[in-house]
Amino acid sequence: MSSQNSSTELLQQLELKQYEATALANLLGAGRTTAPSVSEATDIPKARVYDVLDSLADYGFIKVIPGRPKQYQPKSPEAILERAKENRRQQYEDYCNEVEGAREEFLEEFGPRYEQADEEVTPTAELFSVVDVGDPSETETRQLYQNAVDEVYVITNSFAYFDDVESAVKNALERGVDVSVLFLDPGKLPETKATVQEDIVDRITSEYPEIDNRFSEAVLPWRGTFIDPSMTYDSGKAIFLVEETDVPNHQRQAAITENGSFVAGMKRYFDLIWEYEISDKSSSKNPHP
Known part of the structure; x- marks a missing residue:
């Protein structure tokens, strides 16, 4: 297995898609660079590379430096790991809020069904x-x-x-x-x-x-x-x-x-x-x- 493939698979443990992991692995080795450079180095299609880099920025794994051309700089590995945990924590909190938001309707719908079925359970x-x-x-x-x-x-x-x-x-x-x-x-x-x-x-x-x-x-x-x-x-x-x-x-x-x-x-x-x-x-x- 090549070093590039190994790095990409490691980054995919952060729930990144293939192109996202490939781009981030390249950035961590190249430092501050442009989207065309990432595309050329990784074979990510030029039509996709900007969306991929924008996703990494949304995750908080890279910084976007305005300019012509726009440049992208990776956060440190430690910062990426901490942000990955924070992202998951936020996803969990959002999920909990969604569940709580559905509590009243859920209990109203299924509570009576469960109670009726429970009465019919054999000893x-x-x-x-x-x-x-x-x-x-x-x-x-x-x-x-x-x-x-x-x-x-x-x-x-x-x-x-x-x-x-x-x-x-x-x-x-x-x-x-x-x-x-x-x-x-x-x-x-x-x-x-x-x-x-x-x-x-x-x-x-x-x-x-x-x-x-x-x-x-x-x-x-x-x-x-x-x-x-x-x-x-x-x-x-x-x-x-x-x-x-x-x-x-x-x-x-x-x-x-x-x-x-x-x-x-x-x-x-x-x-x-x-x-x-x-x-x-x-x-x-x-x-x-």
């Missing part, structure tokens, strides 16, 4: 929704930590995905949310996963000592995260998946529920394991409330 459909395991499930898990008001409970084998949710965990702790993690006893894990678990537990113990953790002596039938359970069944949300040892994670789906009764049942199950079926490796912290 089974209301109980669960599903997402793929991986980035989608980790995104939902982070959202649970962000939404938690009082408590987060985790049932996990090794907590191998801790790095991907750590910032959300830290934020929850800083808000005063209690976090409790129930690990599977390392003796029940393959050696590689046991090593991962050991590293994660060491990190949690040293960096987040406020997190309670214990180890289940029995293999658990499901793992996941749930927040703010209520014994009056009026709050709580969870994401979990059942153990399917013959199915790799990337082929699985996780279930999401906001059913307060179901989340309360998960909490009762968690408490039974936490209090009565823990191994010798469990934390020496105070018993779970």
Whole structure:
């Protein structure tokens, strides 16, 4: 790939069209110059080159110097990057304003339809929704930590995905949310996963000592995260998946529920394991409330 082509492709990441990226790449190397010179150096048709340069000026990437002939001078690479971000920010703000402008009409049109359809949804459909395991499930898990008001409970084998949710965990702790993690006893894990678990537990113990953790002596039938359970069944949300040892994670789906009764049942199950079926490796912290 030639240097010119490489430069053009790099500039196209700023959402420039082919001719725009080609012209800007030429200007950044040539400095202040005229439209005919850009056309000659880049093979951009003379009938198009002025429109192309005017577009670059509208983006704020180049300056136009009046005269006969008119000349064009590129901004610095740093200034171009900053302007590209500002352009995108302005586009986003304009989009948000357009959406807000349509809010009243949108809600008036679709609100009644949604409410009528929601009344007809079966109880089974209301109980669960599903997402793929991986980035989608980790995104939902982070959202649970962000939404938690009082408590987060985790049932996990090794907590191998801790790095991907750590910032959300830290934020929850800083808000005063209690976090409790129930690990599977390392003796029940393959050696590689046991090593991962050991590293994660060491990190949690040293960096987040406020997190309670214990180890289940029995293999658990499901793992996941749930927040703010209520014994009056009026709050709580969870994401979990059942153990399917013959199915790799990337082929699985996780279930999401906001059913307060179901989340309360998960909490009762968690408490039974936490209090009565823990191994010798469990934390020496105070018993779970």
